[in-house]
Amino acid sequence: MKDTTLKEIATKLGISITTVSKALKNYPDVSAKTKQAVIDLAQNLHYTPNSFAVNLRTKESKTIGLIIPTLVHDFFSNVIQGILEEAEKRDYLVIILQSNEKFEFEKKQIDLLLNKRVDGILMSLSNETDEFEHLKTILSHNTPLVLFDKIAKLVNCSKVTINDRKAAYDAVSYLIKKGYKKIAHFRGSYLPQNSIDRFLGYKKALEDNNIAYDSSLVFVCENNPDFEDGYANAKKVVNEHPEIDAIFAVTDLVAVGIIKYCNEVGIAIPTQIAVLGFSNWFMSSVISPKLSTIDQPGFEIGRKSASILFDEINLKKNNLPVVFQSIELETSIIEREST
Amino acid sequence: MKDTTLKEIATKLGISITTVSKALKNYPDVSAKTKQAVIDLAQNLHYTPNSFAVNLRTKESKTIGLIIPTLVHDFFSNVIQGILEEAEKRDYLVIILQSNEKFEFEKKQIDLLLNKRVDGILMSLSNETDEFEHLKTILSHNTPLVLFDKIAKLVNCSKVTINDRKAAYDAVSYLIKKGYKKIAHFRGSYLPQNSIDRFLGYKKALEDNNIAYDSSLVFVCENNPDFEDGYANAKKVVNEHPEIDAIFAVTDLVAVGIIKYCNEVGIAIPTQIAVLGFSNWFMSSVISPKLSTIDQPGFEIGRKSASILFDEINLKKNNLPVVFQSIELETSIIEREST
Numbered sequence: 001m002k003d004t005t006l007k008e009i010a011t012k013l014g015i016s017i018t019t020v021s022k023a024l025k026n027y028p029d030v031s032a033k034t035k036q037a038v039i040d041l042a043q044n045l046h047y048t049p050n051s052f053a054v055n056l057r058t059k060e061s062k063t064i065g066l067i068i069p070t071l072v073h074d075f076f077s078n079v080i081q082g083i084l085e086e087a088e089k090r091d092y093l094v095i096i097l098q099s100n101e102k103f104e105f106e107k108k109q110i111d112l113l114l115n116k117r118v119d120g121i122l123m124s125l126s127n128e129t130d131e132f133e134h135l136k137t138i139l140s141h142n143t144p145l146v147l148f149d150k151i152a153k154l155v156n157c158s159k160v161t162i163n164d165r166k167a168a169y170d171a172v173s174y175l176i177k178k179g180y181k182k183i184a185h186f187r188g189s190y191l192p193q194n195s196i197d198r199f200l201g202y203k204k205a206l207e208d209n210n211i212a213y214d215s216s217l218v219f220v221c222e223n224n225p226d227f228e229d230g231y232a233n234a235k236k237v238v239n240e241h242p243e244i245d246a247i248f249a250v251t252d253l254v255a256v257g258i259i260k261y262c263n264e265v266g267i268a269i270p271t272q273i274a275v276l277g278f279s280n281w282f283m284s285s286v287i288s289p290k291l292s293t294i295d296q297p298g299f300e301i302g303r304k305s306a307s308i309l310f311d312e313i314n315l316k317k318n319n320l321p322v323v324f325q326s327i328e329l330e331t332s333i334i335e336r337e338s339t
Numbered sequence: 340m341k342d343t344t345l346k347e348i349a350t351k352l353g354i355s356i357t358t359v360s361k362a363l364k365n366y367p368d369v370s371a372k373t374k375q376a377v378i379d380l381a382q383n384l385h386y387t388p389n390s391f392a393v394n395l396r397t398k399e400s401k402t403i404g405l406i407i408p409t410l411v412h413d414f415f416s417n418v419i420q421g422i423l424e425e426a427e428k429r430d431y432l433v434i435i436l437q438s439n440e441k442f443e444f445e446k447k448q449i450d451l452l453l454n455k456r457v458d459g460i461l462m463s464l465s466n467e468t469d470e471f472e473h474l475k476t477i478l479s480h481n482t483p484l485v486l487f488d489k490i491a492k493l494v495n496c497s498k499v500t501i502n503d504r505k506a507a508y509d510a511v512s513y514l515i516k517k518g519y520k521k522i523a524h525f526r527g528s529y530l531p532q533n534s535i536d537r538f539l540g541y542k543k544a545l546e547d548n549n550i551a552y553d554s555s556l557v558f559v560c561e562n563n564p565d566f567e568d569g570y571a572n573a574k575k576v577v578n579e580h581p582e583i584d585a586i587f588a589v590t591d592l593v594a595v596g597i598i599k600y601c602n603e604v605g606i607a608i609p610t611q612i613a614v615l616g617f618s619n620w621f622m623s624s625v626i627s628p629k630l631s632t633i634d635q636p637g638f639e640i641g642r643k644s645a646s647i648l649f650d651e652i653n654l655k656k657n658n659l660p661v662v663f664q665s666i667e668l669e670t671s672i673i674e675r676e677s678t
Contacts, residue, residue: 048453063434063455071420071423072416072420077412078411080410081411081437094434094436096423097433114387116402116432117387256625260625263627282411282622283626286599288602288626288627
């Protein structure tokens, strides 16, 4: 079927295209009878306004772009749900792209979204990203940008995060209060701000509690920290430092790898080694032993980021000034069986 | 910053708009020097072609729509990854919408996507969907549609599924071969085809092995089968039918709920009750005991669905006839500790 045009409707009803157009927009100078006839025929013919033409006129696409490192990830799935819920309320559509933690993909995806003339962009940066020209390109197009989770501190735009440093500080202080003294840290890679901040929080908590920081107890999970990193590093730390009594992992996925290793070799959790995760993935509540962790509010991060973006899109549309916001959402410690 | 137009580039370089346009499209009748000047200036000014105008001309949006029941779901996350990978290869963008298992949302989302003039639509139906006019609307717009996972058998379009009935049949036959005789089934709700087919496969395997089908051993997980359904139904079946020796669950999430209940009340898996899941979620390999399950190739389902859709989009563009395909991908049994 060819797309129905206003002209066809006009010809079929023997009225002008202008009248058809006015009828569909519910203008007062068209009779109720004519309006009804136009609407009925439009529905019968499956008429939909040509969005390309509408977009060309309004310069709005009613679409936003979202770039995340990866989708198969409990935290990002929850973020996306929050974003989709806010978009849904406003009849906005969301184009979702995965950078797969690659800087080059991220750059290309920004070009695709700008070419598409999306009304705004939401992003969590890849672990490789250490220069920010591509983000500045977004801003130079006057396209609203909100960064969340993995952000660039120096880029001038709104940001939604948790206080990673404080959350890690509280987490490690909690372990110390529980009596653990030799606490290893399985950190994320060196670039993302959240990985740096969680490490700094760990270090500060030790120092504030008069426990000497020992760099040999810090293990890096390369690239995209995952299950295998936790498993491999647990094996390493147990062999190299049998004296440790707790491990603070940069994310639950790493912590689950630690638990798997300990279960396999018969290390009792939490009596021999306590394990504390970060993020509160669904699976953390169903594995054995159940993982203690930091609750990171993914859904709320998504909602808040989207709602700020839509506000900025509206302000821009009305030529009003935008004041960038930096929002930090609250986290809390979820105590389960592993600590 | 205002968007840069061809006219500005032309004015700044003192050449015609036509020459600028030809230079950007690499036409042979523009000198290499002029081309370079145009490209350099276009880059400096962050020129991007106005996609709305391009779309209006080409009638292509280079965008497809995807409607899935929910994102926070290991299987659908993997499907999306497969789809994004195929789209990426072709510089296509994907608008993702969640129906939240609601028929009304699904209908509205189709309208949004058609209004947006996406070049094609991929869908897995909501559990509520029992009429298909909205799918026919897509086809009457001559927009290619591919259904996957939760499909409507009678709608005339391409489909990608697994053979749910055979997979369930094989699963239950495997349990019987292992010596289990009183096998309960926690099924999905009554509408989705995959839930019906898994139930029928269960029933047929019992009959073919001379085990009488007993409807009181079938428990329905309402709406969106989840963790809580597994937990609650496990409690019920253990009280009402202490004689059962195995449970076949419609999805891993339900099976994880069963395992949690059994672990809590001290029912040994698999010696007292064996548990078999469906889908092979990541967490199934890390819980205790590790869950035996059916591997459902989400990533492949996504890739195949997208690749068929892009083929149909191309055929349509070239006015060639489309032959709808019904693809069934292979599944296999993953034996772990729970059976």
